[in-house]
Amino acid sequence: MLFTPNVIKNLLKKPVTRKYPFEVRAPFSNYRGELVIDINKCIFCGLCSRKCPSQCITVDKSSGTWQCDPHACVYCGLCRDNCPTKCLSMKDTHRKPVAEKVTWIEHGNPPKPKKRTVEAKPEPEVKPEPAPEAKPEAEVEAKPEVKVEAKTEAPVETKVEVKSEVEAKAKPKTKKSGKKGKKGGK
Amino acid sequence: MATTVIPFGPQHPVLPEPVHLTLKVEDEIVKEAIPALGYVHRGLEKLADIRDYHQMINVCERVCGICSMIHAVCYSQSIEELMGVEVPDRAKMLRIIWSELHRCHSHLLWLGLFADAFGFEALFMQFWRVRERIMDINEATTGSRVIVSVNVIGGVRADLSPEQIRWILSEIEIVEKEVRAMQDTIMNDYTVKSRTVGIGVMTKEQAWELGAAGPTLRGSGVAQDMRMTGYGAYGELDFEPVVETAGDCWARSTVRFREVLQSIDLVRQAIAKLPEGELATKVKGNPPEGEIFTRVEQPRGECVYYIRGNGTKHLDRLRIRTPTFANIPPLLGMLPGCELADVPVIVLSIDPCISCTER
Numbered sequence: 001m002l003f004t005p006n007v008i009k010n011l012l013k014k015p016v017t018r019k020y021p022f023e024v025r026a027p028f029s030n031y032r033g034e035l036v037i038d039i040n041k042c043i044f045c046g047l048c049s050r051k052c053p054s055q056c057i058t059v060d061k062s063s064g065t066w067q068c069d070p071h072a073c074v075y076c077g078l079c080r081d082n083c084p085t086k087c088l089s090m091k092d093t094h095r096k097p098v099a100e101k102v103t104w105i106e107h108g109n110p111p112k113p114k115k116r117t118v119e120a121k122p123e124p125e126v127k128p129e130p131a132p133e134a135k136p137e138a139e140v141e142a143k144p145e146v147k148v149e150a151k152t153e154a155p156v157e158t159k160v161e162v163k164s165e166v167e168a169k170a171k172p173k174t175k176k177s178g179k180k181g182k183k184g185g186k
Numbered sequence: 187m188a189t190t191v192i193p194f195g196p197q198h199p200v201l202p203e204p205v206h207l208t209l210k211v212e213d214e215i216v217k218e219a220i221p222a223l224g225y226v227h228r229g230l231e232k233l234a235d236i237r238d239y240h241q242m243i244n245v246c247e248r249v250c251g252i253c254s255m256i257h258a259v260c261y262s263q264s265i266e267e268l269m270g271v272e273v274p275d276r277a278k279m280l281r282i283i284w285s286e287l288h289r290c291h292s293h294l295l296w297l298g299l300f301a302d303a304f305g306f307e308a309l310f311m312q313f314w315r316v317r318e319r320i321m322d323i324n325e326a327t328t329g330s331r332v333i334v335s336v337n338v339i340g341g342v343r344a345d346l347s348p349e350q351i352r353w354i355l356s357e358i359e360i361v362e363k364e365v366r367a368m369q370d371t372i373m374n375d376y377t378v379k380s381r382t383v384g385i386g387v388m389t390k391e392q393a394w395e396l397g398a399a400g401p402t403l404r405g406s407g408v409a410q411d412m413r414m415t416g417y418g419a420y421g422e423l424d425f426e427p428v429v430e431t432a433g434d435c436w437a438r439s440t441v442r443f444r445e446v447l448q449s450i451d452l453v454r455q456a457i458a459k460l461p462e463g464e465l466a467t468k469v470k471g472n473p474p475e476g477e478i479f480t481r482v483e484q485p486r487g488e489c490v491y492y493i494r495g496n497g498t499k500h501l502d503r504l505r506i507r508t509p510t511f512a513n514i515p516p517l518l519g520m521l522p523g524c525e526l527a528d529v530p531v532i533v534l535s536i537d538p539c540i541s542c543t544e545r
């Protein structure tokens with residue numbers, strides 16, 4: 001009985017629900033919908049793939065591919081927020097359902113290591129601090145020779161120096177690109 | 187009298203969640219209930235091994251599909267405390283706003299399901315209609331209806347603009363008005379009362395001994411609410427826990443109904459006290475070695491996170507105790523002696539969230 005006023009009110013009003021497929025509510029402006037990428041702006045840094053909680057993005061810098069499994073994406077928007085060039089964005093509508101699994105692959109042009117040759121000049125001095133990633137190869141290649149002379153120094157530094165030596169011999173270019181390429185590859 | 191065994195669940199018309207109860211029945215009176223869980227185990231805690239501690243926020247959000255915000259808040263708070271990160275005041279208040287909106291829509295959802303459990307489908311639809319406004323607030327302000335994903339370690343990553351705040355205030359006013367219009371029905375209606383009053387009674391002592399949590403505990407007259415500990419910015423807000431003393435299904439539904447109104451009030455208070463400032467502090471490094479317990483109040487009760495860091499970006503251990511897990515022993519205490527037809531109502535009265543419980 002207590003519900004009667006509500007019932008009468010509802011009888012006199014229009015239904016709250018929409019006739020969905022024919023009548024669609026306008027999407028909210030910041031709804032996290034389908035992910036889109038402007039591949040031309042992408043620098044293949046791989047930050048999106050490292051931030052992605054569902055690990056659905058794979059970035060390969062050497063071949064210039066940006067890959068996403070849209071079925072694994074959880075639409076959190078973290079890749080979009082962390083993208084340094086703002087090449088990722090989200091539509092305000094969700095993806096259309098599909099019957100088959102697809103992998104979404106984009107091909108782009110990764111930035112040439114040209115810039116880095118310019119940067120490479122001051123590098124030999126700067127290098128000693130930030131190179132823990134490049135350790136393994138440097139160690140394998142050059143440990144025996146250098147270890148003797150560099151024993152008194154701190155261990156990290158020796159390795160890094162070794163690496164810079166080795167690389168300086170091989171190619172002055174590869175120093176930084178090697179580091180960054182690795183990151184992107186992961 | 188011979189004992190009949192009746193299986194209840196995991197697929198049952200009233201149960202939105204897969205819990206199985208083996209009911210031993212004598213002449214329509216339940217004598218014993220044996221629970222079986224494990225139908226939706228997803229192994230989310232184990233994911234801490236392969237996801238770093240930032241990504242784990244998004245995993246923790248998915249522990250529960252209804253109170254995702256509060257799980258994320260609990261997780262972020264633990265990591266922040268472990269790492270000694272100071273959260274900006276604005277972020278704390280924003281977290282409260284979204285947490286209370288989540289509590290509000292979770293209770294409205296439950297009130298609808300509860301009405302459905304005793305066969306009042308019209309009331310069910312009314313509650314869910316009102317709830318939709320809150321879902322819209324969530325979607326418009328955060329970008330998603332349920333899994334809001336606004337928490338980051340050190341703060342939040344979404345903000346409320348003045349227009350949005352005005353819109354939220356006008357929306358929750360409508361919600362409050364519409365919810366109040368249903369107050370008499372859910373609390374005083376004759377048919378509703380005949381299905382809920384005196385059903386599944388749990389005394390204060392029983393509730394305390396069996397370790398009930400949340401509205402199940404408060405419905406039995408124990409004034410325990412984790413928000414009273416003042417975590418986040420709750421210390422700055424003015425509220426007191428909602429308590430009913432009857433300990434039956436009616437009391438538990440009334441507690442939840444009054445908490446909807448309380449949440450709306452808390453949203454208003456938080457908006458009034460929303461300070462200006464930063465949204466998030468930058469966090470550097472990894473969680474250090476050490477362990478931490480965090481307790482927050484979820485719609486279903488007290489939720490506990492235990493986290494052990496080991497100095498790397500992966501956590502050593504993540505353990506979640508959800509309120510429904512605490513509420514299963516009280517449920518088993520309530521069932522013996524009730525009639526078979528009342529079992530759905532009693533089971534729903536603890537607001538079971540089994541996917542939370544099994545993670």
